[in-house]
Amino acid sequence: MSDIKVVPAKGKLGILTPGLGAVSSTFMIGVKAIIRGLGQPIGSLTQMGNIRLGKRTDNRNPKIKDFVSLAALEDIEFGAWDLFEENCYEVAKKNHVLFPDLIEKLREDIQDIKPMKAVFDPHYVSRLSGTHVKKGKTKMDLADQLIEDIERFKAEKGCDRIVVVWCASTEAYIQPSDVHTTLEKFEKGLVNNDPAIAPSMIYAYATIKAGYAFANGAPNLTVDIPALTQFAQDKGVPISGKDFKTGQTFMKTILAPGLKSRMLGLDGWFSTNILGNRDGEVLDAPENFKTKEESKLSALEHILQPDLYPELYKDFSHKVRINYYPPRGDNKEGWDNIDIFGWLNYKMQIKVNFLCKDSILAAPLVLDLALFSDFAQRAGFKGIQEWLSFYYKAPMVAPGLYPEHDIFIQLMKLKNTLRYTQGEDLITHLGREYYD
Numbered sequence: 001m002s003d004i005k006v007v008p009a010k011g012k013l014g015i016l017t018p019g020l021g022a023v024s025s026t027f028m029i030g031v032k033a034i035i036r037g038l039g040q041p042i043g044s045l046t047q048m049g050n051i052r053l054g055k056r057t058d059n060r061n062p063k064i065k066d067f068v069s070l071a072a073l074e075d076i077e078f079g080a081w082d083l084f085e086e087n088c089y090e091v092a093k094k095n096h097v098l099f100p101d102l103i104e105k106l107r108e109d110i111q112d113i114k115p116m117k118a119v120f121d122p123h124y125v126s127r128l129s130g131t132h133v134k135k136g137k138t139k140m141d142l143a144d145q146l147i148e149d150i151e152r153f154k155a156e157k158g159c160d161r162i163v164v165v166w167c168a169s170t171e172a173y174i175q176p177s178d179v180h181t182t183l184e185k186f187e188k189g190l191v192n193n194d195p196a197i198a199p200s201m202i203y204a205y206a207t208i209k210a211g212y213a214f215a216n217g218a219p220n221l222t223v224d225i226p227a228l229t230q231f232a233q234d235k236g237v238p239i240s241g242k243d244f245k246t247g248q249t250f251m252k253t254i255l256a257p258g259l260k261s262r263m264l265g266l267d268g269w270f271s272t273n274i275l276g277n278r279d280g281e282v283l284d285a286p287e288n289f290k291t292k293e294e295s296k297l298s299a300l301e302h303i304l305q306p307d308l309y310p311e312l313y314k315d316f317s318h319k320v321r322i323n324y325y326p327p328r329g330d331n332k333e334g335w336d337n338i339d340i341f342g343w344l345n346y347k348m349q350i351k352v353n354f355l356c357k358d359s360i361l362a363a364p365l366v367l368d369l370a371l372f373s374d375f376a377q378r379a380g381f382k383g384i385q386e387w388l389s390f391y392y393k394a395p396m397v398a399p400g401l402y403p404e405h406d407i408f409i410q411l412m413k414l415k416n417t418l419r420y421t422q423g424e425d426l427i428t429h430l431g432r433e434y435y436d
């Protein structure tokens with residue numbers, strides 16, 4: 001039994017996204033479409049998922065959204081920042097993810113979602129240049145402007161609560177450095193315009209300082225630095241990241257645990273993709289791809305545990321490629337060639353060809369992360385939310401812990417966290433009670 005009291009979701013929830021691109025527009029329009037009965041929230045655990053409570057024989061399987069207090073879709077207000085001025089309707093018309101007739105039907109609902117000026121630095125995203133960008137003498141000035149934006153949005157829309165989900169482009173690769181180690185050094189760095197402070201970190205800092213939850217859908221370091229994880233803990237704010245787990249890595253975290261569960265060995269896993277949207281264009285720059293590559297590579301190593309199983313997984317070769325190929329737009333195609341071995345070392349191969357729609361897979365994840373982050377804050381959870389690792393390619397964890405990548409363990413962790421908040425028994429799957 002827990003003594004957690006979750007404050008009920010009353011009033012409006014503001015969801016703000018740095019980045020008004022393919023993912024965020026598909027997410028926002030999708031929610032509007034669902035409210036109007038023009039589509040179903042497929043892919044969203046908060047909207048479609050059930051949760052078992054008690055014994056299998058109890059037949060208690062409520063919908064998650066009926067079991068815990070989540071914001072209703074009708075109570076959500078959307079806002080965004082971007083370096084381009086197009087509103088949500090114009091963005092959606094351009095990126096060709098959703099059918100034009102659906103976008104037209106919802107025009108009235110979405111054309112007022114206009115981005116606020118971005119905090120942008122071309123050193124971190126060299127392939128983009130826009131004019132809808134904030135000016136400030138220091139990075140601290142920019143953070144202050146973001147806080148003003150958030151508070152203005154909140155007041156204008158009459159929101160009670162705010163969540164920020166990073167849906168902007170993947171930034172160039174950086175490693176944690178001294179300025180990221182403590183809040184004091186970080187704040188000094190903001191005042192001194194330290195080049196190691198990326199725009200996404202300024203958004204994260206501003207959000208935490210204003211007292212709101214932050215989730216990071218891209219692989220950038222962003223909030224995954226000691227200065228900001230500690231800040232979130234101190235401010236009582238939930239944070240999570242990194243990088244939505246949607247296509248190829250989603251498949252990897254389904255298949256790899258299965259291979260390992262049967263003690264089948266792996267010689268190599270080659271993954272390649274073609275992608276033609278703006279995300280693909282940004283990732284065509286080697287410094288930005290490096291950030292994505294690190295995030296995509298980490299899952300297999302952690303799932304397979306080569307140190308524990310050297311005969312099966314030592315030195316397996318793992319390659320990930322993303323090729324920018326404009327004709328495909330948002331319709332990414334991924335190929336995986338998996339070289340495995342079985343009994344007596346006999347070799348076999350598995351081929352996966354996933355023709356997916358990137359933003360269609362990502363949109364429900366943005367919704368769930370926003371709703372669960374808001375829930376976490378109302379439950380008094382603060383700092384890193386490991387129970388949300390289900391949604392991420394490179395889950396954030398406490399120092400010294402390895403991240404849990406196996407999607408089935410991640411789901412169990414998520415559901416047990418929800419049970420825990422409501423004082424329900426955790427489900428261990430031991431099941432002896434049915435036979436005793």
Ligand SMILES: NC(=O)c1ccc[n+]([C@@H]2O[C@H](COP(=O)([O-])OP(=O)(O)OC[C@H]3O[C@@H](n4cnc5c(N)ncnc54)[C@H](O)[C@@H]3O)[C@@H](O)[C@H]2O)c1
Binds near residue numbers: 018118
């Ligand atoms: N779609 C997926 O399946 C998926 C999966 C994992 C991660 N992601 C990540 O989600 C992010 C969004 O993907 P997308 O397909 O919507 O990309 P997108 O290029 O369509 O949209 C990103 C938007 O962010 C804007 N932007 C860039 N830097 C900004 C800044 N500093 N402040 C405000 N806006 C800024 C860009 O102008 C663009 O409009 C990317 O980082 C991508 O890698 C997507």
